[in-house]
Amino acid sequence: MQTPDETNATPATGIAARDWATAAADPQYRAAVVDLLGALAYGELAAFERLAEDAKLAPTLADKAELAKMASAEFGHFERLRDRLAEVGEEPTAAMEPFAAALDGFHRQTAPSDWLEGLVKAYVGDSIASDFYREVAARLDSDTRSLVLAVLDDTGHASFAVEKVRAAIEAEPRVGGRLALWARRLMGEALSQAQRVVAERDALSTMLVGGVADGFDLAEVGRMFTRITEAHTKRMSALGLAS
């Protein structure tokens, strides 16, 4: 039998060992979590909007229903995050607004021009979001972590996209080159907007670099972005989109 400390790379010490009531006594930690929930909530709402929009590109009603299902799931996530903000006494809109420009910017820069681009975006977005939720969960108090993991548990609705993209590339290999470029552009734009957020939001960035309680440093946030990028690259290769 392993002890919990042996099974987890990050043992539950510092923030991770505290509940919200204890952790939020530190105003900087509290501000960081409000930022995080605001960013995630707006991200889910924006994802809902874009997926609903991109569903219009679907060639069949069944395809449209798949993307609409993802959109609907994102809306459910948005509601949980927004309700949590209200529960801790924050005005959800005020918490979300600082992140609107970056997320809207990302979606404006990456509007898919056809169904396959829409599918790749749905899959890439879903995967990056999952990776980020998983990374950030370890830096949170137990109550916020439970919420983040619950939302994470309900992601992964994009797996239908993998099969369809793979089939399209097999049918016409030339498509692969175009979609590989597209996937790189998606990741590049995501990183560029993430860096904008990190630069602008002190409390959130400080939490991400571990300035509040745990032992992360600035290099660690860079490593997190690197891990997410590497996971993305692996997924794209598996999909036949080696770049």
Add this chain to the structure above:
Amino acid sequence: MQTPDETNATPATGIAARDWATAAADPQYRAAVVDLLGALAYGELAAFERLAEDAKLAPTLADKAELAKMASAEFGHFERLRDRLAEVGEEPTAAMEPFAAALDGFHRQTAPSDWLEGLVKAYVGDSIASDFYREVAARLDSDTRSLVLAVLDDTGHASFAVEKVRAAIEAEPRVGGRLALWARRLMGEALSQAQRVVAERDALSTMLVGGVADGFDLAEVGRMFTRITEAHTKRMSALGLAS
């Protein structure tokens, strides 16, 4: 104590007294229900799309979330109706496609040009749909009726719109005239598309006029449209949109 026959205007006889397995032995009734489920499913999917689109017109994030919530609920209804089609051995896409032109036509002709038009459309659409679900439920076998009533139970998410539209008219009474015209146009377009469907879909129309088992006649379908129109007019008056 009242007996069920005394509490309901329409006693459970004919189709209403049968379950799906018994009722669907009649191929014309079966075709009518497949038509109905296909029309309702496509209607819910189209409503999801349009509400998600119209949510972009929202002046605040909270308003956007309200309309997005409706969209998400419509998607849930779509899933139940689609799953029921699959359950009775029908291909959902094939069942929905005959109704795409009429429903897409309705939405194309009634794209709101601003947030208030979007709110009125959400409320009018939700209310007309509820009325239609309630009307048609009485003409269905017990299993199909349960599904239709379950979906109906989950509608009514548009009540938030009432308060907002009323406040806008109070703030600027001139708005009322414009929205009253808009509401009439919505109802006119809905009736015109409904008549197109009635003209094109024999099995469904026959069921609606009672040709399968119960005692409805052609005048009855006209009366149903009249009842729905009257209910709409009353709601619009209550909203300050007397036309």
